[in-house]
Amino acid sequence: xxEDAALPADLLPAAFADWFATRGWAPxxxxxxxxxxxxxGRDALLIAPTGGGxxxxxxxxxxxxxxxxxxxxxxxxxxxxxxxxxxxxxVDVERNLATPIREMGLSIVAESRTGDTGAAxxxxxxxxxxxxxxxxxxxxxxxxxWEGARAYFEDLSCIILDEIHTLHSTKRGDLLALDIAxxxxxxxxxxxVGLSAxxxxxxxxxxxxxxxxxxxxxxxxAVDLVLGPAGTPPIVEVLLSEGRVPWAGHTAQxxxxxxxxxxxxxxxxxxxxxxxxxxxxxxxxxxxxxEDALPIALHHGSLAAEQRRKxxxxxxxxxxxAVVCTSTLDLGIDxxxxxxxxxxxxxxxxxxMVQRIGRANxxxxxxxxxxxxxxxxxxxxxxxxAREAIAENRFDGDPxxxxxxxxxxxxxxxxxxxxxxxxxxxxxxxxxxxxxxxxAWEDFEQVxxxxxxxxxxxRAYDRFRRIVKGQDGxxxxxxxxxxxxxxxxxxxxxxxxxxxxxxxxxxGRAGRKVGEVExxxxxxxxxxxxxxxxxxIWRLVGVTALDVLVTPAPASxxxxxxxxxxxxxxxxxxxxxxxxxMFDQSHWSVLPGDVREWLKLQRDRSxxxxxxxxxxxxxxxxxxxxxxxYPFEGRLAHTTLAMLMTRRLERMGAAPLGxxxxxxxxxxxxLNPMDGVDLDALFAQDMLGDDLEDWLAESYMMKRSFKxxxxxxxxxxxxxxxxxxxxxxxxxxxxxxxxxxxRHEPDHLLLRCARDDAATGLIDVxxxxxxxxxxxxxxxxxxxxHLSPFSVPMLLEIGKERVPGAAGEMIxxxxxEDLIAEAxx
Numbered sequence: 001x002x003e004d005a006a007l008p009a010d011l012l013p014a015a016f017a018d019w020f021a022t023r024g025w026a027p028x029x030x031x032x033x034x035x036x037x038x039x040x041g042r043d044a045l046l047i048a049p050t051g052g053g054x055x056x057x058x059x060x061x062x063x064x065x066x067x068x069x070x071x072x073x074x075x076x077x078x079x080x081x082x083x084x085x086x087x088x089x090x091v092d093v094e095r096n097l098a099t100p101i102r103e104m105g106l107s108i109v110a111e112s113r114t115g116d117t118g119a120a121x122x123x124x125x126x127x128x129x130x131x132x133x134x135x136x137x138x139x140x141x142x143x144x145x146w147e148g149a150r151a152y153f154e155d156l157s158c159i160i161l162d163e164i165h166t167l168h169s170t171k172r173g174d175l176l177a178l179d180i181a182x183x184x185x186x187x188x189x190x191x192x193v194g195l196s197a198x199x200x201x202x203x204x205x206x207x208x209x210x211x212x213x214x215x216x217x218x219x220x221x222a223v224d225l226v227l228g229p230a231g232t233p234p235i236v237e238v239l240l241s242e243g244r245v246p247w248a249g250h251t252a253q254x255x256x257x258x259x260x261x262x263x264x265x266x267x268x269x270x271x272x273x274x275x276x277x278x279x280x281x282x283x284x285x286x287x288x289x290x291e292d293a294l295p296i297a298l299h300h301g302s303l304a305a306e307q308r309r310k311x312x313x314x315x316x317x318x319x320x321x322a323v324v325c326t327s328t329l330d331l332g333i334d335x336x337x338x339x340x341x342x343x344x345x346x347x348x349x350x351x352x353m354v355q356r357i358g359r360a361n362x363x364x365x366x367x368x369x370x371x372x373x374x375x376x377x378x379x380x381x382x383x384x385x386a387r388e389a390i391a392e393n394r395f396d397g398d399p400x401x402x403x404x405x406x407x408x409x410x411x412x413x414x415x416x417x418x419x420x421x422x423x424x425x426x427x428x429x430x431x432x433x434x435x436x437x438x439x440a441w442e443d444f445e446q447v448x449x450x451x452x453x454x455x456x457x458x459r460a461y462d463r464f465r466r467i468v469k470g471q472d473g474x475x476x477x478x479x480x481x482x483x484x485x486x487x488x489x490x491x492x493x494x495x496x497x498x499x500x501x502x503x504x505x506x507x508g509r510a511g512r513k514v515g516e517v518e519x520x521x522x523x524x525x526x527x528x529x530x531x532x533x534x535x536x537i538w539r540l541v542g543v544t545a546l547d548v549l550v551t552p553a554p555a556s557x558x559x560x561x562x563x564x565x566x567x568x569x570x571x572x573x574x575x576x577x578x579x580x581x582m583f584d585q586s587h588w589s590v591l592p593g594d595v596r597e598w599l600k601l602q603r604d605r606s607x608x609x610x611x612x613x614x615x616x617x618x619x620x621x622x623x624x625x626x627x628x629x630y631p632f633e634g635r636l637a638h639t640t641l642a643m644l645m646t647r648r649l650e651r652m653g654a655a656p657l658g659x660x661x662x663x664x665x666x667x668x669x670x671l672n673p674m675d676g677v678d679l680d681a682l683f684a685q686d687m688l689g690d691d692l693e694d695w696l697a698e699s700y701m702m703k704r705s706f707k708x709x710x711x712x713x714x715x716x717x718x719x720x721x722x723x724x725x726x727x728x729x730x731x732x733x734x735x736x737x738x739x740x741x742x743r744h745e746p747d748h749l750l751l752r753c754a755r756d757d758a759a760t761g762l763i764d765v766x767x768x769x770x771x772x773x774x775x776x777x778x779x780x781x782x783x784x785x786h787l788s789p790f791s792v793p794m795l796l797e798i799g800k801e802r803v804p805g806a807a808g809e810m811i812x813x814x815x816x817e818d819l820i821a822e823a824x825x
Contacts, residue, residue, distance in 0.1 A: 065079070115138065138490065150419060181430060185429050413486050419476075457745035536552065
């Protein structure tokens with residue numbers, strides 16, 4: 001792309017212009033625009049396609065400033081801080097940044113610092129900071145809790161926030177925004193830069209990343225928006241396995257032979273899945289089919305860091321033909337040899353798929369290639385909807401976020417660990433951050449009180465006194481032990497409690513670490529059982545306090561308990577497009593023939609609702625009666641809806657026995673018919689009132705949500721000096737505190753946080769509320785004499801969940817073929 005004539009000709013120093021020329025490049029307009037904005041001292045959000053030189057555009061102003069700085073007589077601090085949501089991305093960018101620095105002969109030091117960085121290097125970076133430090137939000141939070149933080153960052157000129165769209169709507173984003181506000185206090189002239197390829201509403205992110213003097217929403221943040229060119233549209237195809245799409249399933253096992261053939265024809269392929277269980281399963285299936293001995297690897301977050309780094313290095317060298325991976329490789333890794341991205345099973349969101357597709361070719365002027373492999377017919381609709389959204393450059397959006405108070409409590413404690421603080425000054429500083437610009441003084445006071453006493457019901461316990469107020473009126477950490485405990489537990493990522501998988505040595509000693517698994521993964525296993533992990537089959541020897549001891553069992557048939565890992569919900573944006581595609585018969589022509597026939601059969605045997613309607617089917621089967629609803633709002637929202645429905649159906653005399661849910665529908669079965677149920681009353685919006693409160697009061701979900709908030713707020717520690725708590729110990733501690741607070745202080749800060757988290761995360765109340773409003777007066781009821789084509793996948797899932805306390809067991813032993821034949825009759 002030619003240089004923009006409207007920009008000054010001298011934006012690039014000669015050395016930089018020559019470097020572009022020697023590589024046969026011309027600086028792109030958005031790269032020069034970022035240099036111009038930096039010279040004007042402006043904050044900027046750059047949105048540019050993957051492969052468009054976005055990362056270089058973010059660093060270019062810093063490289064120029066560092067190259068032109070005068071020699072120093074004293075050691076300098078960090079000039080530019082780069083924040084990545086992934087450790088692997090920070091390391092990859094460090095490697096890529098080394099190229100222009102080396103080829104231009106610049107006297108600039110750029111280093112990464114992640115959780116995998118060795119202790120010696122971390123200590124050296126504190127004493128002799130690099131010019132450019134590439135790190136993660138968690139490492140920045142640790143820096144901000146260090147007693148030397150103010151002096152360390154006083155020369156900071158720029159902070160670069162990469163893949164910003166993945167951070168701003170999360171608690172990690174809350175903590176990062178607070179730390180940026182802290183850095184701005186240390187270095188008032190700090191310039192903020194955001195980078196992203198997929199943003200639906202730039203103004204939401206600009207408000208999140210911007211500086212808000214005085215807090216509040218009175219004025220928009222002064223963050224300039226810089227847009228890169230559109231780039232070459234990706235080539236997205238949907239695999240039609242042997243001319244058919246299964247009625248049900250979630251692993252895409254039926255298509256693995258064809259996926260293997262596609263991999264054989266590709267130079268290098270990334271095979272994305274949505275859960276770690278699917279990653280292990282797909283990897284095993286591909287190796288079973290791998291008669292050509294292709295180098296195929298596995299990469300997910302529970303593998304040992306050493307193994308992940310080996311895979312990443314082999315990919316960078318072009319030695320692998322395929323990597324089966326989860327979201328650990330979603331972002332930014334610059335692997336030009338990757339020429340194909342394969343998505344096994346449903347994409348769940350258009351934005352995530354654009355990120356994943358961007359891993360192929362990773363060059364703006366070349367089209368990325370992607371192949372969607374739907375596992376069932378509903379997923380075929382989802383894949384087609386995602387394909388069309390990507391072609392239209394339409395993405396999933398996130399609403400503006402209000403900062404969480406448990407994260408604020410962690411930040412307040414971190415500030416006290418760094419230096420004594422004045423409450424009013426810290427309050428003013430916090431309100432300059434995007435998520436907390438509307439923070440009320442009363443909420444801030446409650447947070448400070450919580451950190452200093454634990455709250456009214458816990459103030460009698462000395463261990464909850466973590467900060468104290470001195471005679472000078474400043475708050476400070478209580479003692480060195482409290483500081484150490486905080487630093488060991490910093491961060492906003494709540495991973496399931498994990499155990500290290502280690503090879504058992506002689507005498508039962510723990511040997512080499514293979515990776516980590518969630519504690520729940522082992523609940524279905526006994527010593528001697530075999531399971532798949534890290535692409536191999538292992539036999540369980542035993543479990544110690546923190547280790548799972550295993551031996552190789554390559555010739556065994558593995559026992560495969562469910563292992564969820566990370567699980568994505570169907571986005572609201574994509575769900576709406578699926579409903580539109582399903583209802584618009586003129587649009588069916590883009591679908592495979594068997595899927596069109598399935599839709600026609602559903603239309604003729606039952607009905608297909610309009611985009612803003614909800615279909616409810618009732619029918620008898622055997623000695624039970626079924627109600628199947630099709631909201632298309634995602635598994636979390638459906639689970640909440642089903643729980644509340646069963647309470648109401650119980651009062652209506654239907655005697656519900658159980659329910660199952662997936663991303664598209666939910667099914668309830670009962671002893672008594674549900675044909676005559678008043679559906680308007682059943683789905684009335686007051687369902688989210690007393691019924692929700694009563695259910696939450698009885699539900700384990702509130703305790704689970706409370707545990708997460710208590711950990712993030714520092715009330716309960718995952719790690720502490722000299723010992724590591726198991727997940728069971730953490731849960732036990734959290735449950736005890738939860739019961740005390742519910743009984744003695746029901747309006748406690750952490751109970752408020754737990755309700756908010758449960759409503760937005762575990763049970764998705766907001767989405768249920770929007771759905772109930774959408775379908776008011778628009779419920780379509782089909783009274784059937786037998787199951788419908790749409791209901792077949794739901795009946796195949798029955799038996800996985802039950803309403804707590806319900807009597808009766810129901811097992812459907814019929815094979816899928818029998819159900820399909822029945823639905824088609």
